[in-house]
Amino acid sequence: MxxxxxxxxxxxxxxxxxxxxxxxxxxxxxxxxxxxxxxxxxxxxxxxxxxxxxxxxxxxxxxxxxxxxxxxxxxxxxxxxxxxxxxxxxxxxxxxxxxxxxxxxxxxxxxxxxxxxxxxxxxxxxxxxxxxxxxxxxxxxxxxxxxxxxxxxxxxxxxxxxxxxxxxxxxxxxxxxxxxxxxxxxxxxxxxxxxxxxxxxxxATAGVGGLLRLPGLPRALLTSCVVLAAVDISLVYLPALGAERGIASGVVGTLLTLRAVSSMASRLFLGRLTRWLGRKRVLLISIAASAAGLAVAAAPLPIWVLAAAVIVAGLGLGVGQPLTMSWLAESAPPGMRGRAMSLRLTGNRAGQVLVPGTVGLVAAGLGAAGVLWVTAAGLAWTGFAARKLRVDSPPEG
The missing domain is CATH 1.20.1250.20 (MFS general substrate transporter like domains)
Known part of the structure; x- marks a missing residue:
């Protein structure tokens, strides 16, 4: 190991x-x-x-x-x-x-x-x-x-x-x-x-204020909380989408399992992926994949296409959290990594409270598909903002 x-x-x-x-x-x-x-x-x-x-x-x-x-x-x-x-x-x-x-x-x-x-x-x-x-x-x-x-x-x-x-x-x-x-x-x-x-x-004397002044930290926190909120939204609105379209609950449960398993797979091989492609490229590809997967999942398509879209979204959604963790751990001064992780957790919890409600209001009247489309658009925007992050790790020593 x-x-x-x-x-x-x-x-x-x-x-x-x-x-x-x-x-x-x-x-x-x-x-x-x-x-x-x-x-x-x-x-x-x-x-x-x-x-x-x-x-x-x-x-x-x-x-x-x-x-x-x-x-x-x-x-x-x-x-x-x-x-x-x-x-x-x-x-x-x-x-x-x-x-x-x-x-x-x-x-x-x-x-x-x-x-x-x-x-x-x-x-x-x-x-x-x-x-x-x-x-x-x-x-x-x-x-x-x-x-x-x-x-x-x-x-x-x-x-x-x-x-x-x-x-x-x-x-x-x-x-x-x-x-x-x-x-x-x-x-x-x-x-x-x-x-x-x-x-x-x-x-470590800079405090949380010093952490917040780290270059790119706000974008990294934003990326983390939007990706986590997208996971929560998929857990709620994929079943709602199934109910609207008459998809059996067993099928929806299978879709949610596929999303979870694909996220686990991407995390298991994350070290190899970043060594091969670089952390920034993997982060951007993963956000793009999650946005595309959720957008396709919201469209009225056959079940097998929906399953493929959910797998793609799951692969992408599994990457954002560990990558932002590793970048933040690398960027934080020694002796402040506990505070760095807790700062990220605070942002994530705030995102879990605010983002789903905001997305729901924006997509009001459009149904579950509208919520997924707005979420996909939010992920795409987050990926666009993340392109300026300098997150690539130094070579392994």
Whole structure:
């Protein structure tokens, strides 16, 4: 695993701990979030309030992301990831004990969001601080592949724990997720800090304002948040498109799976792609592919064409996140990579809140296809803006 998530981590035999932590933390999160919606429906919460309940998960990342990054830079990734694992366990217990009421679900969702924030910021900073510059693309590709695997496994675990009925029995789902959270907490203790963070941290005095002044940083953050918002939009509006056109839900589910798997494939081979074509060219091609794929998917075409378009979009959408991570890790001064990752996370969460609603308003009256077309146009514009980014990494040493 010569170009995996950090040569120092790999040499210490701890790469497995990072990848397992990433996959399991995402799996627990992607079990609990839909299970929360199911439990809310069991409690007769109106659909109009489901979005409000879902939004409580993002409250902590919006408010605490930047302080969390500062803490990572000061005390190390391991302690923050242990905290994330502990809070994930607390969240699972809160869902079990207090999840029979709406206020209990809100409290548990806030704890879950905080746990997810600690885990993700620590993981991303650890990759950044234990990987040599020329291997960052491959490292973040492997890392996001593991996270995507956890995200894909999460919904399947709902069927495993809760059955296949329309609204599953959420109590065993919460129990199973709580057990997995305990495993994440245990794995956290196998994490080894990125030594370079502590060695060079005193040199990092510029603060977040200094990060924001890095050349090209606003474009990189914009690229990251638009790509992530496009993923969220595809998750919501591909099913809506299927409903409008009478496409069976099983077919739509297959399409969503194809999108996820193709994104994972592009991340798995990201290091090779950037060594072959260069980071900037891969980034621009991926954004163009995602824009073209979503635009074609919105057109009234046969299912096989729709499937091909979704695969192309998935390949493109899988690249934007790890590439902007690796560029930001490379650009941030030593001792500030935790803050750099948290700054990116803050922008992503803001984009997830603002972009889908804005796109929906712009495309009002055009249906799901209109939303996908507007999203494709937004991606195309983002790709045009990203052409000025100087993101190519130095040669591997």
């Amino acid at each position: 010569t170009d995996g998530p950090g040569t120092r981590t790999a040499e210490g035999g701890r790469a497995w701990a990072l990848l397992m932590h990433a996959a399991l933390a995402q799996a627990v999160t992607f079990v609990l979030r839909p299970a929360t919606a199911y439990r809310a429906l069991e409690l007769d919460l109106s659909p109009a309030w489901l979005g409000v309940l879902s939004g409580t998960f993002a409250l902590a990342p919006l408010v605490l992301a930047l302080p969390a990054g500062t803490i990572v830079d000061r005390v190390g990734e391991r302690r923050v990831m242990i905290t994330g694992g502990f809070l994930l366990t607390v969240a699972g217990g809160t869902f079990l004990v207090f999840g029979s009421t709406i206020p209990g679900l809100v409290a548990a969702s806030i704890v879950l969001g905080t746990a997810h924030l600690c885990a993700v910021v620590g993981q991303q900073a650890l990759v950044a601080n234990t990987t040599t510059s020329g291997k960052l693309d491959a490292a973040f590709g492997y890392y996001t592949f593991a996270a995507s695997a956890g995200q894909a496994a999460g919904p399947l675990l709902i069927v495993l724990f809760g059955g296949s009925q329309a609204i599953p029995d959420t109590t065993p789902v919460f129990q199973g997720a709580a057990l997995l959270a305990v495993v994440v907490f245990a794995v956290s203790f196998a994490i080894v800090d990125g030594s370079r963070t502590r060695e060079r941290a005193p040199a």
